[in-house]
Amino acid sequence: MPDVAIEAKELTKRFGDFIAVDHISFSVNGGEIFGFLGANGSGKSTTIRMLCGLLQSSGGSATVAGFDINSQADSVKENIGYMSQKFSLYDDLTVTENIRFWGGIYGLSDEMIAKRQAWAIGIAGLEGREKSLPRELPGGFKQRLALACAMLHSPKVVFLDEPTGGVDPIMRRRFWDLIRQLAEEGTTVFVTTHYLDEAEYCNRIMLIHAGRMIAVGTPEQLKKEYIRTPVLEVETERIIEAMALLDEDDRVEETSVFGTFLHVSIAERYNAEKVIREVLGAHNISPSRIEPIVPSLEDVFIHLIDRQEAEQKR
Amino acid sequence: MRTLLHMLRKEFLQLRRDPRIVQLILIGPIAQLLLFGYAINMDVNTVPVVVCDMDHSIESHDLIARFSNSGYFPIVGYVDKLSDVDPYIDRSKASLALIIPENFGRDIKRNASVPLPVIVDGSESNSASVGLNYAGAIIAGYSQNILVQNFSRRGFGGLHPIQVIPEVRVWYNPELKSRNFLVPGILGTLLLQATVLLTALAIVKEKESGTMEQLIVTPIKPYQIIIGKLAPFFIIGAIDIVLAIAGTTIVLGIPVRGSIWLLGGLSLLFIMTTLGLGLFVSTVSQTQQQAMMTTIFFLIMPMNFLSGFIFPIENMPKIIQYVTYLLPLRYFFEIIRDVFLRGVGFDVLWPQALALFIFGVCILTLASLRFRKKLA
Ligand SMILES: Nc1ncnc2c1ncn2[C@@H]1O[C@H](COP(=O)(O)OP(=O)(O)OP(=O)(O)O)[C@@H](O)[C@H]1O
Ligand SMILES: [Mg+2]
Numbered sequence: 299m300p301d302v303a304i305e306a307k308e309l310t311k312r313f314g315d316f317i318a319v320d321h322i323s324f325s326v327n328g329g330e331i332f333g334f335l336g337a338n339g340s341g342k343s344t345t346i347r348m349l350c351g352l353l354q355s356s357g358g359s360a361t362v363a364g365f366d367i368n369s370q371a372d373s374v375k376e377n378i379g380y381m382s383q384k385f386s387l388y389d390d391l392t393v394t395e396n397i398r399f400w401g402g403i404y405g406l407s408d409e410m411i412a413k414r415q416a417w418a419i420g421i422a423g424l425e426g427r428e429k430s431l432p433r434e435l436p437g438g439f440k441q442r443l444a445l446a447c448a449m450l451h452s453p454k455v456v457f458l459d460e461p462t463g464g465v466d467p468i469m470r471r472r473f474w475d476l477i478r479q480l481a482e483e484g485t486t487v488f489v490t491t492h493y494l495d496e497a498e499y500c501n502r503i504m505l506i507h508a509g510r511m512i513a514v515g516t517p518e519q520l521k522k523e524y525i526r527t528p529v530l531e532v533e534t535e536r537i538i539e540a541m542a543l544l545d546e547d548d549r550v551e552e553t554s555v556f557g558t559f560l561h562v563s564i565a566e567r568y569n570a571e572k573v574i575r576e577v578l579g580a581h582n583i584s585p586s587r588i589e590p591i592v593p594s595l596e597d598v599f600i601h602l603i604d605r606q607e608a609e610q611k612r
Numbered sequence: 613m614r615t616l617l618h619m620l621r622k623e624f625l626q627l628r629r630d631p632r633i634v635q636l637i638l639i640g641p642i643a644q645l646l647l648f649g650y651a652i653n654m655d656v657n658t659v660p661v662v663v664c665d666m667d668h669s670i671e672s673h674d675l676i677a678r679f680s681n682s683g684y685f686p687i688v689g690y691v692d693k694l695s696d697v698d699p700y701i702d703r704s705k706a707s708l709a710l711i712i713p714e715n716f717g718r719d720i721k722r723n724a725s726v727p728l729p730v731i732v733d734g735s736e737s738n739s740a741s742v743g744l745n746y747a748g749a750i751i752a753g754y755s756q757n758i759l760v761q762n763f764s765r766r767g768f769g770g771l772h773p774i775q776v777i778p779e780v781r782v783w784y785n786p787e788l789k790s791r792n793f794l795v796p797g798i799l800g801t802l803l804l805q806a807t808v809l810l811t812a813l814a815i816v817k818e819k820e821s822g823t824m825e826q827l828i829v830t831p832i833k834p835y836q837i838i839i840g841k842l843a844p845f846f847i848i849g850a851i852d853i854v855l856a857i858a859g860t861t862i863v864l865g866i867p868v869r870g871s872i873w874l875l876g877g878l879s880l881l882f883i884m885t886t887l888g889l890g891l892f893v894s895t896v897s898q899t900q901q902q903a904m905m906t907t908i909f910f911l912i913m914p915m916n917f918l919s920g921f922i923f924p925i926e927n928m929p930k931i932i933q934y935v936t937y938l939l940p941l942r943y944f945f946e947i948i949r950d951v952f953l954r955g956v957g958f959d960v961l962w963p964q965a966l967a968l969f970i971f972g973v974c975i976l977t978l979a980s981l982r983f984r985k986k987l988a
Contacts, residue, residue, distance in 0.1 A: 350829045351828070351829065352825060352828060352829060372831060375829060375830060375831045376831050378829065380826070380829040382822050382825055382826060384821075384822045385822070386821060386822030386823050386825060386826040387823070387826075388622070388626065388821075388823055389821065390626050390629045390630070391622065391625060391626065391629075395622075395625060398618075399618055399621075399622045400830070402614065402615065402617075402618030402621075403615055403618055403619070403827070403830045403831075403832050404830055404831065405614070405615060405831060
């Protein structure tokens with residue numbers, strides 16, 4: 299395993315005039331869980347598809363498992379697993395038929411297929427359901443089966459494109475346990491998601507927005523580096539009104555809706571709680587709770603994206 | 613090689629599990645063939661006739677007897693007045709009315725031209741025209757008979773052409789002729805439909821469901837995907853050939869005059885072209901819906917209309933006639949017709965075979981290149 303599992307340099311993808319991936323560069327270490335975060339349409343799938351050889355890049359270069367994605371596509375394919383954003387096993391083949399087929403296509407011998415089949419059934423938690431068709435399985439199991447099928451040939455690098463989309467929280471947790479287990483066994487995992495809580499499971503994360511890279515680092519680094527002002531969580535019934543009022547005040551740096559609460563960051567030289575009470579109190583809004591919180595990645599990202607958009611406007 | 617075997621095994625597993633398959637490859641063709649075969653038969657067998665005999669002579673009775681004895685014209689009523697014919701036609705009790713004018717017998721003996729009005733129910737144009745042809749044949753036979761009688765009575769002096777019918781076109785048994793041509797022709801349309809459509813759908817389905825993408829990220833080669841996808845439909849096509857030939861010869865009793873092996877072999881050549889077309893359609897379609905529309909509107913319909921199956925090529929405008937040289941179905945129809953009806957061999961049919969071969973190689977190459985390009 300080379301130390302660097304994936305290395306992208308100025309990787310770019312244009313669809314006509316539209317730039318879906320805009321000169322992004324990053325590197326992923328072997329055995330790392332690398333999270334790739336961004337909103338819908340930010341270019342996550344496009345990046346993965348270029349790295350897997352499904353799309354021709356329009357500029358820049360990249361290596362995966364040490365092979366160039368353009369000139370050594372065949373070697374790349376032998377060393378990667380890919381789980382696409384939509385479920386893509388054969389719905390009319392049973393669990394074992396799917397496993398045997400994909401194993402065969404990856405060139406495994408019959409004994410190897412038998413061995414990996416047992417492994418895959420175990421990983422997916424499908425003991426006793428070997429003869430089911432994928433469409434009869436609950437979402438979480440389907441997803442794990444798809445992951446197992448992408449890992450049959452024990453690839454060095456596995457690309458997972460929103461693997462937990464549409465899966466309930468408990469199954470999501472279990473799926474992430476599985477990803478961690480794979481990483482501990484030495485597989486490099488490149489995973490996209492737009493669930494920010496999932497990013498905390500990653501060794502390192504990278505945020506892209508509108509095809510551009512915005513930030514990269516460990517979750518802790520990102521939180522420390524980008525959020526310098528304290529964040530407070532405000533609970534009130536008139537949340538939209540409160541947000542508008544706070545936004546107008548110069549002392550307030552940023553506001554965002556977070557579930558049913560408001561997250562507010564205030565310039566450091568002020569007493570944050572006092573400022574909030576003062577602004578809202580002037581309009582007869584008395585928040586039922588104001589509490590300083592440890593900023594989450596979501597706060598970081600909202601902050602970063604706001605900053606990027608502000609810069610672009612300028 | 614092992615990869616290919618895995619691919620093939622998967623394709624057959626999927627085929628076996630596809631409920632449409634039995635319907636499409638087994639029931640469909642056979643049903644179509646039999647329906648077509650018997651429908652043509654039925655049209656002709658039942659042309660009910662109403663007779664309006666205003667003459668009541670020996671000659672008129674003779675003509676009527678010829679109609680009723682033919683087996684194709686059940687006589688559903690006799691009337692004496694013209695106005696009584698209308699209700700029969702109006703209520704579709706009769707498709708054809710035979711009107712024998714007064715003095716029909718006398719005029720015939722005098723060698724005069726004899727008008728013999730035949731009223732046909734045009735609403736069923738198909739059976740009407742066949743009925744008309746039949747009636748024409750019977751009447752022609754009748755007039756010829758009289759001609760012969762006159763001739764034997766008076767020698768050459770009696771040879772005046774007697775006109776008894778507005779139009780006499782078909783002398784042969786038209787029923788046998790059209791049926792013998794049409795039924796084998798179905799083999800062509802059948803193979804075209806089954807193979808092009810099924811191939812295109814099977815490939816596009818993988819695109820739609822995302823499994824194609826999943827396949828592409830594996831080390832499998834594009835040619836292995838192509839062979840894996842086409843092989844099952846080649847076999848299905850072959851089964852259809854056997855079924856259709858068996859159905860035509862055994863069930864419908866239409867014999868193959870030429871070599872069955874030649875017919876089978878050239879049919880396989882034809883399937884090669886249709887598989888190529890199916891693959892090509894799959895490279896220009898994103899959804900199964902699109903593939904279906906493209907196949908039906910751009911391939912099946914034009915080919916059926918322009919390949920000489922429904923309309924004779926000789927009657928088409930010159931430009932269209934040139935276009936038909938680009939249609940594999942055209943050559944295949946010629947092959948079917950010639951092997952089935954004329955019993956000719958490869959020595960005569962090699963140009964058609966060559967045309968199919970060239971078309972097949974070209975379309976398969978083109979489609980494969982497009983397919984590979986899409987993958988890259
Ligand atoms: N084949 C294509 N042709 C044109 N535009 C495309 C194509 N594929 C993707 N795009 C555009 O590129 C942008 C990035 O798409 P991409 O699928 O990479 O986003 P994503 O980050 O994966 O989003 P999501 O969370 O919805 O999966 C989108 O605006 C999309 O519309
Ligand atoms: Mg995506």
